[in-house]
Amino acid sequence: MTNGMANATIRDVARAADVSVASVSRVLNGHDNVRPELRERVHAAATRLGYVPHAGARSLSLARSNAIGVVLPELHGEFFSELLRGMDREASARGLQLLLSNMHADPARGVEALRTMRGRVDGMVVMAPHIDPDQLFAHLPTGVPVVLVNCAPHHQPRPELRLDNIAGARAMVDHLVATGRRRILHLAGPVGNIDAEERMDGYRAGIAAAGLEPLIERGTFLEESGVSVAEKMAREGSDVDAVFAANDMMAIGVLMGLRRAGVAVPDRVAVAGFDDIPLARLISPTLTTLRIDIAELGERAIARLTDQIGGADDRSIELRAPTLIVRETTSPREDPEHRGTRGIYA
Amino acid sequence: MTNGMANATIRDVARAADVSVASVSRVLNGHDNVRPELRERVHAAATRLGYVPHAGARSLSLARSNAIGVVLPELHGEFFSELLRGMDREASARGLQLLLSNMHADPARGVEALRTMRGRVDGMVVMAPHIDPDQLFAHLPTGVPVVLVNCAPHHQPRPELRLDNIAGARAMVDHLVATGRRRILHLAGPVGNIDAEERMDGYRAGIAAAGLEPLIERGTFLEESGVSVAEKMAREGSDVDAVFAANDMMAIGVLMGLRRAGVAVPDRVAVAGFDDIPLARLISPTLTTLRIDIAELGERAIARLTDQIGGADDRSIELRAPTLIVRETTSPREDPEHRGTRGIYA
DNA sequence: GCTCTTGATGTAACCGGTTACATGATCTTA
DNA sequence: TAAGATCATGTAACCGGTTACATCAAGAGC
Numbered sequence: 049m050t051n052g053m054a055n056a057t058i059r060d061v062a063r064a065a066d067v068s069v070a071s072v073s074r075v076l077n078g079h080d081n082v083r084p085e086l087r088e089r090v091h092a093a094a095t096r097l098g099y100v101p102h103a104g105a106r107s108l109s110l111a112r113s114n115a116i117g118v119v120l121p122e123l124h125g126e127f128f129s130e131l132l133r134g135m136d137r138e139a140s141a142r143g144l145q146l147l148l149s150n151m152h153a154d155p156a157r158g159v160e161a162l163r164t165m166r167g168r169v170d171g172m173v174v175m176a177p178h179i180d181p182d183q184l185f186a187h188l189p190t191g192v193p194v195v196l197v198n199c200a201p202h203h204q205p206r207p208e209l210r211l212d213n214i215a216g217a218r219a220m221v222d223h224l225v226a227t228g229r230r231r232i233l234h235l236a237g238p239v240g241n242i243d244a245e246e247r248m249d250g251y252r253a254g255i256a257a258a259g260l261e262p263l264i265e266r267g268t269f270l271e272e273s274g275v276s277v278a279e280k281m282a283r284e285g286s287d288v289d290a291v292f293a294a295n296d297m298m299a300i301g302v303l304m305g306l307r308r309a310g311v312a313v314p315d316r317v318a319v320a321g322f323d324d325i326p327l328a329r330l331i332s333p334t335l336t337t338l339r340i341d342i343a344e345l346g347e348r349a350i351a352r353l354t355d356q357i358g359g360a361d362d363r364s365i366e367l368r369a370p371t372l373i374v375r376e377t378t379s380p381r382e383d384p385e386h387r388g389t390r391g392i393y394a
Numbered sequence: 395m396t397n398g399m400a401n402a403t404i405r406d407v408a409r410a411a412d413v414s415v416a417s418v419s420r421v422l423n424g425h426d427n428v429r430p431e432l433r434e435r436v437h438a439a440a441t442r443l444g445y446v447p448h449a450g451a452r453s454l455s456l457a458r459s460n461a462i463g464v465v466l467p468e469l470h471g472e473f474f475s476e477l478l479r480g481m482d483r484e485a486s487a488r489g490l491q492l493l494l495s496n497m498h499a500d501p502a503r504g505v506e507a508l509r510t511m512r513g514r515v516d517g518m519v520v521m522a523p524h525i526d527p528d529q530l531f532a533h534l535p536t537g538v539p540v541v542l543v544n545c546a547p548h549h550q551p552r553p554e555l556r557l558d559n560i561a562g563a564r565a566m567v568d569h570l571v572a573t574g575r576r577r578i579l580h581l582a583g584p585v586g587n588i589d590a591e592e593r594m595d596g597y598r599a600g601i602a603a604a605g606l607e608p609l610i611e612r613g614t615f616l617e618e619s620g621v622s623v624a625e626k627m628a629r630e631g632s633d634v635d636a637v638f639a640a641n642d643m644m645a646i647g648v649l650m651g652l653r654r655a656g657v658a659v660p661d662r663v664a665v666a667g668f669d670d671i672p673l674a675r676l677i678s679p680t681l682t683t684l685r686i687d688i689a690e691l692g693e694r695a696i697a698r699l700t701d702q703i704g705g706a707d708d709r710s711i712e713l714r715a716p717t718l719i720v721r722e723t724t725s726p727r728e729d730p731e732h733r734g735t736r737g738i739y740a
Numbered sequence: 741g742c743t744c745t746t747g748a749t750g751t752a753a754c755c756g757g758t759t760a761c762a763t764g765a766t767c768t769t770a
Numbered sequence: 771t772a773a774g775a776t777c778a779t780g781t782a783a784c785c786g787g788t789t790a791c792a793t794c795a796a797g798a799g800c
Contacts, residue, residue, distance in 0.1 A: 077758085082778075102513030105513060107757090113450065129478075136496050166446045167447070188444075189444070416788080417749060419789080429748065455754070457755070
């Protein structure tokens with residue numbers, strides 16, 4: 049039977065070694081006030097019984113679990129995977145385990161996910177770009193340290209990490225304008241998603257500064273949105289000469305849609321994304337985008353959380369600026385005649 | 395102070411509602427043998443105090459944690475992310491949480507990772523293609539259900555999920571042979587990795603069956619290996635007409651290396667991978683590969699584990715066969731003269 | 741009216757660790 | 771040799787829940 053024999057407890061070990069449970073605990077936790085001979089007996093008994101301490105019981109009496117909760121939106125794609133990788137790196141370096149929870153779209157289930165973490169973790173990292181944190185934290189245990197990552201606006205006095213989406217999007221628009229684009233379409237993310245909204249704000253600011261006209265379509269952050277926008281552009285004979293998508297997956301969709309429609313990138317239309325997922329430099333033409341060091345973001349979240357658990361009281365918001373990565377999809381056009389023109393294509 | 399006030403306990407609630415802890419517990423767990431008026435009082439007190447149950451204490455007394463441990467190799471790339479996504483889907487459907495642990499290359503740390511899960515999870519999913527499971531489980535708590543995923547050969551009588559790497563690789567070689575390739579190079583994965591070894595076995599079998607000569611290079615499962623093999627081929631004027639890489643990332647590296655060297659794919663050289671990561675259909679030319687439904691693999695692991703936890707005793711090994719996905723990188727050559735020739739290229 | 745059943749509620753033991761405090765042995769020191 | 775200090779070890783309370791069992795009140799049946 050796999051689960052035939054229950055595991056030995058510390059009392060079993062104590063009995064087997066003919067000592068008290070206190071001594072067993074002391075030996076196993078490496079306290080030095082134990083006679084060597086007794087220490088020996090305990091170790092022998094423990095290995096003989098195959099004793100493995102019960103982490104749950106341990107954390108109950110210590111009021112410390114050495115685990116931290118990670119609450120993420122729908123686990124999807126490379127962003128999430130990179131973030132988790134960074135967290136894992138930092139956490140395992142500090143001897144912490146990660147308890148994962150998926151915060152679905154439904155706020156009620158989200159609250160439930162956070163509640164079930166109480167008494168199981170020492171703190172939490174919460175990333176919820178699509179849910180109002182005030183609502184989320186209203187019915188939550190107090191006294192659990194939390195670090196927010198890229199959350200919607202709120203009134204929580206909590207430590208927080210954010211992307212500077214506005215500056216990033218602004219930099220991209222500036223780049224497109226500097227390379228001669230004038231009809232710049234923004235393919236935005238879903239309504240209510242904080243990253244989507246901020247990137248759109250940055251786009252608007254850049255467009256206004258250049259004295260251009262804003263052109264905005266809404267997407268879903270998925271590849272398909274990009275494809276359909278490209279198809280629509282081709283169908284309607286649009287005069288757009290650059291598409292700035294709110295994330296890389298949509299930008300890639302745009303690339304595929306344009307290729308299928310026979311529209312030259314970057315000669316006719318420039319394309320840019322956001323995130324710099326690994327894919328961005330592998331497709332062809334390679335994609336201009338904004339790089340976020342996602343794994344490092346994850347590491348930093350864990351680091352700040354452990355500081356907080358350790359008693360620090362730093363509630364500041366840390367803003368991380370993305371870096372503009374220029375690749376082939378926004379190269380200046382070879383044909384100088386295009387510069388500034390508004391050619392119609394089919 | 396974020397963590398100024400400790401959380402209320404069930405005894406606090408009992409005192410506030412002027413009832414016993416037993417009644418509070420009954421109310422909060424939805425037992426029906428409680429007078430409505432009292433039930434009301436308890437709910438009121440609980441919300442007034444912001445009471446959230448302590449999951450650790452609960453699982454200690456219930457001997458059930460509703461969490462399952464997931465032990466994965468170095469969290470890297472799309473494979474891992476898809477697997478975790480599938481597990482999360484199934485787990486949250488069953489009301490389970492996932493406790494993540496990274497099994498690094500070092501077996502000692504791996505054992506430690508498994509030990510710290512005891513008393514914290516109801517069972518574990520272990521994926522360790524690079525570590526000997528016998529060694530791993532030698533000093534482990536008995537009585538904890540475990541499902542192995544893609545592990546090295548062992549003598550563990552445990553339920554297990556595996557990829558049919560051999561059949562997959564064999565199918566790919568057959569496909570390459572059928573489309574006229576004769577000098578087929580296998581870019582294998584690292585020594586000691588079970589997936590790598592099995593894929594190589596499948597390759598060997600296919601090559602032998604076709605009466606061809608095996609050509610093998612070792613790689614690291616990373617893109618760079620592919621690039622350097624492609625460079626080496628071009629440099630040495632190799633007569634290889636197909637490269638079958640042991641995973642997609644290496645295949646993509648090969649594609650990039652060949653493109654840079656000006657070697658036409660698939661006309662001069664066909665390229666194929668293994669895994670069907672999302673990237674495979676996005677690059678150009680699109681990559682022929684073997685599809686594994688990774689997320690489903692993850693779901694299935696959780697499903698089998700919960701069966702096991704529920705008392706089932708099914709120790710069978712489930713073999714999942716990859717599906718051959720033919721795309722552009724292995725299209726038959728347009729120039730029929732190449733068929734069977736061994737042209738040298740620079 | 742009295743016993744028996746039924747059902748709500750409370751008391752206290754238990755899950756498996758940790759540790760404050762008590763105990764008692766050994767060693768100093770006068 | 772007796773008093774005091776030091777140190778290893780054991781006893782039992784505690785962490786925060788759950789629940790077997792005891793208790794007691796109300797209603798049923800005679």
